[in-house]
Amino acid sequence: MAFLEAxxxxxxxxxxxxxxxxxxxxxxxxxxxxxxxxxxxxxxxGKSSFLFLAAGLEPLTSGVLKFNGKPVKGPDPLSAMVFQExxxxxxxxxxxxxxxxxxxxxxxxxxxxxxxxxxxxxVGLGGFENRYPNELxxxxxxxxSIARALANKPQLILMDxxxxxxxxLTRETLQIELLKIWQQAKCTVLFVTHSIPEAxxxxxxxxxxxxxxxxxxxxxxxxxxxxxxxxxFTSPSFIEYExxxxxxxxxxx
Amino acid sequence: xxxxxxxxxxxxxxxxxxDLFCFxxxxxxxxxxxxxxxxxxxxxxxxxxxxxxxxxxCPAPTSIVKELYVLLFTGELWMHLGDSVSRAVCGYFLASLxxxxxxxxxxxxxxxxxxxxxxxxxxxxxxxxxxxxxxFIWFGIGDVSKVLIITKACFFPIVLNxxxxxxxxxxxxxxxxxxxGAEGIALWTRVLIPSALPMILTGMRVATSMSxxxxxxxxxxxxxxxIGFMVIxxxxxxxxxKMFAGILILSALGFSFDRVARLVxxxxxxxxxxx
Numbered sequence: 001m002a003f004l005e006a007x008x009x010x011x012x013x014x015x016x017x018x019x020x021x022x023x024x025x026x027x028x029x030x031x032x033x034x035x036x037x038x039x040x041x042x043x044x045x046g047k048s049s050f051l052f053l054a055a056g057l058e059p060l061t062s063g064v065l066k067f068n069g070k071p072v073k074g075p076d077p078l079s080a081m082v083f084q085e086x087x088x089x090x091x092x093x094x095x096x097x098x099x100x101x102x103x104x105x106x107x108x109x110x111x112x113x114x115x116x117x118x119x120x121x122x123v124g125l126g127g128f129e130n131r132y133p134n135e136l137x138x139x140x141x142x143x144x145s146i147a148r149a150l151a152n153k154p155q156l157i158l159m160d161x162x163x164x165x166x167x168x169l170t171r172e173t174l175q176i177e178l179l180k181i182w183q184q185a186k187c188t189v190l191f192v193t194h195s196i197p198e199a200x201x202x203x204x205x206x207x208x209x210x211x212x213x214x215x216x217x218x219x220x221x222x223x224x225x226x227x228x229x230x231x232x233f234t235s236p237s238f239i240e241y242e243x244x245x246x247x248x249x250x251x252x253x
Numbered sequence: 254x255x256x257x258x259x260x261x262x263x264x265x266x267x268x269x270x271x272d273l274f275c276f277x278x279x280x281x282x283x284x285x286x287x288x289x290x291x292x293x294x295x296x297x298x299x300x301x302x303x304x305x306x307x308x309x310x311c312p313a314p315t316s317i318v319k320e321l322y323v324l325l326f327t328g329e330l331w332m333h334l335g336d337s338v339s340r341a342v343c344g345y346f347l348a349s350l351x352x353x354x355x356x357x358x359x360x361x362x363x364x365x366x367x368x369x370x371x372x373x374x375x376x377x378x379x380x381x382x383x384x385x386x387x388x389f390i391w392f393g394i395g396d397v398s399k400v401l402i403i404t405k406a407c408f409f410p411i412v413l414n415x416x417x418x419x420x421x422x423x424x425x426x427x428x429x430x431x432x433x434g435a436e437g438i439a440l441w442t443r444v445l446i447p448s449a450l451p452m453i454l455t456g457m458r459v460a461t462s463m464s465x466x467x468x469x470x471x472x473x474x475x476x477x478x479x480i481g482f483m484v485i486x487x488x489x490x491x492x493x494x495k496m497f498a499g500i501l502i503l504s505a506l507g508f509s510f511d512r513v514a515r516l517v518x519x520x521x522x523x524x525x526x527x528x
Contacts, residue, residue: 052428055432056432057428057431057432074436075431075432075433075434075436077434079432080432080433081428081429081432083425083428083429085425087423087425087426087428087429089426089430089444089447089448090524090525091447091448091450091522091524091525092524100430100433100435100443101433101434104433104434104435104439104443105434132524134524148433149433152433152434
């Protein structure tokens with residue numbers, strides 16, 4: 001039994017004119033525990049929709065979607081989502097944002113404080129505990145958002161283009177840090193991105209989604225050693241993966 | 254003194270370790286905004302003193318201040334002010350309670366919205382002063398109807414801002430909160446309401462000025478106490494100085510209500526960029 005199992009998942013939206021939009025069609029994917037999966041595909045192909053379904057934030061139209069062997073019915077404490085727009089609570093400080101999940105689960109104050117301190121250190125925000133989100137740069141806000149997701153000690157992290165709005169340098173730094181965090185936190189990651197190098201650099205497997213209605217076109221195993229180094233970006237096998245994936249996506253546009 | 258060397262060549266006068274020149278300059282900078290009102294008052298005083306205008310119709314500022322002084326010390330003012338403030342504050346807080354409550358209900362349930370929204374849209378454009386006779390017939394001409402009329406005036410900005418505030422919360426922020434485990438009541442108390450608070454407080458601040466304007470109207474129409482009554486009563490007996498003094502008090506009242514609301518807004522929304 002896979003950790004996250006989607007079989008023949010369909011998702012149909014209705015737009016304002018009551019017209020049907022098929023976002024996902026017969027989407028089948030199984031994810032093993034502690035895997036790092038990236039999902040790429042043309043814009044509007046439904047790759048983000050899949051994350052929302054997996055997070056239990058949207059109901060599926062038909063098919064089976066199981067997490068830890070149980071059908072997904074709503075937001076699960078063991079899965080957490082990170083969004084491109086950070087979506088921090090602007091009225092809460094960095095620390096209060098991170099402690100939001102544990103607070104809802106009535107974790108004791110002492111424990112909350114302890115784990116938020118560790119997380120703040122882990123994402124490199126020491127000294128910014130009492131700042132409000134609007135006082136932070138985009139990169140720092142996304143670090144808070146990642147720490148906030150980790151505070152629930154999730155087994156599955158769903159990331160919807162988390163680095164899409166960041167500049168190239170911040171993006172690279174956060175990619176490296178995310179890999180470190182993933183290894184430390186021992187969790188599974190599903191990561192949607194538009195960037196092919198990012199997909200190759202981070203993933204164990206890259207899932208290529210076809211244009212709408214989204215189905216899985218191909219799953220590519222990335223056979224590069226871990227820990228991943230920055231130098232890999234110029235290695236022949238990396239470039240070969242990149243070229244291959246690019247062709248797959250270009251066929252869809 | 255030459256502008257380019259003014260920092261160097263001016264004589265420095267020190268009093269108790271303070272540079273007198275700098276002190277007077279900062280005092281001037283701070284009081285710059287008072288200049289135009291002061292000039293107006295001066296001109297006014299002069300016109301009355303030189304008897305271009307009969308002081309009976311428009312008393313000089315100094316005699317208004319003198320009258321204010323008398324009112325302060327005979328205790329008459331305090332009685333009127335106490336009645337006015339308690340009416341405005343009661344009406345305002347009742348409106349806040351109802352406005353936020355109804356607003357949250359409407360934003361929460363589609364059914365309640367369909368039920369209440371047409372009523373809000375029908376009653377809102379009706380002038381508060383137009384419904385005064387109805388309130389007087391229903392609730393008598395005592396304080397109850399006065400408070401309720403003020404409530405009517407303050408209710409609408411608060412209820413509309415509460416609805417707009419809750420409905421305007423970014424749906425993705427709600428999803429983020431849900432994925433972290435916020436559902437049901439926790440979602441409302443911890444995410445939706447704090448998120449809408451800037452809007453709700455703006456509505457409540459707009460309502461403070463409504464409370465004072467309505468208060469004046471109601472007290473002038475029917476009352477035997479309150480600053481509004483004092484002003485209209487002074488007019489009836491041609492006590493123009495008292496009338497002007499009362500108007501001054503009413504402006505000060507409106508101004509201080511707004512300041513208090515602003516202070517609360519700043520305290521509560523320290524995190525918010527807009528304030």
